[in-house]
Amino acid sequence: MTDTTTWITACRLDDIEQEGALRFDHQGRSYALYRAPDDSVWCTAGLCTHEAVHLADGLVMDFEIECPKHSGAFDYRTGEALRLPACENLKTYPAKIVDGEVRVALG
Amino acid sequence: MDAMVIIGAGECGTRAAFALREQGWDGAITLIGAEAGLPYERPPLSKPLAGAVHRKPICDDAALRAARIDYLPGVSATAVDAPGRSVRLSDGRRLPWHRLLMATGARPRRLACPGAGLARGFRSDADAARIFAGGTAGARVAIIGAGLIGMELAAALRVRGAEVAVVESAAAPLGRAVPPHLAARLHARHLAEGVTFHLGAGVAALEEGGVILADGRRIPADHIVAAIGVSPDTALAEAAGLDCANGILTDRFLCTSHAGILAAGDCASVRDEAGVARRSESWRDARLQAETAARNMLGASQAHVARPWFWSDQFDLGLQIAGRPSTDQAMVRRIIAQDAELSFHLDGGRLVAAAGLGPGNCVARDIRLAEMLIEADARPDPSALADPAITLKALLRTAKAA
Ligand SMILES: Cc1cc2nc3c(=O)[nH]c(=O)nc-3n(C[C@H](O)[C@H](O)[C@H](O)COP(=O)(O)OP(=O)(O)OC[C@H]3O[C@@H](n4cnc5c(N)ncnc54)[C@H](O)[C@@H]3O)c2cc1C
Ligand code: FES
Helix, strand or coil, X not given: CCCCCCCEEEEEHHHCCCCEEEEEEECCEEEEEEECCXXXXXXXXCECCCCCCEHHHCEEECCEEECCCCCCEXXXXXXXXXXXXXXXXXXXXXXXXXXXXXXXXXX | CCEEEEECCCHHHHHHHHHHHHCCCCCEEEEEECCCCCCECCHHHHCCECCECCCCECCCHHHHHHCCEEEEECCCEEEEECCCCEEEECCXXXXXXXXXXXXXXXXXXXXXXXXXXXXXXXXXXXXXXXXXXXXXXCCEEEEECCCHHHHHHHHHHHHCCCEEEEEECCCCCCCCCCCHHHHHHHHHHHHHCCCEEEECCCEEEEEXXXXXXXCCCEEECCEEEECCCEEECCHHHHHCCCCECCCEEECCCCECCCCCEEECHHHXXXXXXXXXXXXXXXXXXXXXXXXXXXXXXXXXXXXXXXXXXXXXXXCCEEEEEEECCCCCCEEEEEEEECCEEEEEEEECCEEEEEEEEEECCCCHHHHHHHHHHHHCCCCCXXXXXXXXXXXXXXXXXXXHHC
């Protein structure tokens, strides 16, 4: 089996604070990258599903991102909406660390 | 048989209807809303997107159906029979209830001067549609009141190119809820954008085409908006004999003076542990109170604990405030960027409030952390609060370890 996934280098791991998030724009779309407390990396759509607000400005606690506007919350590993007023799940994308770089598959 | 009835389909009433179902109530839920259409959020009305009025529904029809909420748009409750446990509707029906929630919200306060009827209040989507239809490029708009709503509206109309004049009786804008140094920055930003201010100015009269100030000056205006605050909508509750005083009075459990009737949201004046009654006028509190009210309608006795927090967007600046800052508290400022700062407010060493102002949502994360510090009863070292190199997350860890 060949891996046909296209991986894009988004940033360096060190660019994201531990237990933090970073906005990443690519081809006119916005994404959010997360560095979990265990140093794993994750990627979701960049805008909250409640209103179009950049999630990377929000607070990361454990595996949760809280929207900076009205405190809706998501599990950034699964995209699951955890707290109102966010009720629609977030789209997620594969992410991995290679040689200290964060790579994402946005296909 | 037993029915839950909610009067008012704003943020609070609508959230309560869903919360009743989420918390396991299986009987009837009726949500009575005087306004037409789906329930909608008010905050976006003064923060239009790309210049267009932004009517954001709180929920859609499918969600109401799925939760089996009997939503009656465009219907008013006209009388509550408290001992008889029923409510009379504008369509002639009479609904019996097992528990009743008053979520009637608030209405814009009206000016008392001659010609007051010429000013439009700003509360509903219809108000927003009318004001934004008139407030186009070149139109002259006078806004009476430099509170949060008046200032947001001034910014939104200015961005659309209107000539905006703000009239305020106090010496500075945003006096009530915003720390003076942040209010001053917002004021300066409005001035830089070309909004005109008449501060310390009383309004003597409104007339076709202008506002007459107490000192005799006349401010020409094609449209006049009164944004001088709101009064709780208590008429129905008062007629039903419920105790009211600047709001429908409730205990900590949101129960009114009549058994079986609760009140929540902007219309409610909620007593805290110390017996002090307060009205909240904030979006998040309307939702939190709705959830507590729903639980207590179902037999719980959960006290409402106020966690004041609000935001405001003016031009590209975002303001967030947690707690109730006041000038008799000690204040520590933290500069986080050239155009973004936080202030922390301490009472006897304990953090009680925090405010932040900066572009977009850049202060949101820190205000959220400050809120967690407040909830943790933290007594952070003021020099650490002032130092942007020390993260609030680290301070929270310290506070929790203590
Ligand atoms: C323009 C604007 C901007 C705002 N911005 C912010 C913000 O940025 N941040 C923030 O925290 N808060 C903001 N607020 C405040 C926030 O919107 C309110 O606190 C919130 O809407 C309160 O919800 P509520 O359901 O208690 O009352 P309301 O939203 O007033 O809803 C009450 C509803 O009850 C209906 N009603 C009344 N009497 C009857 C009756 N007899 N029968 C049937 N229906 C009845 C009314 O028509 C109304 O629809 C803003 C408010 C406005 C107007
Ligand atoms: S924009 Fe994210 S919760 Fe409202």
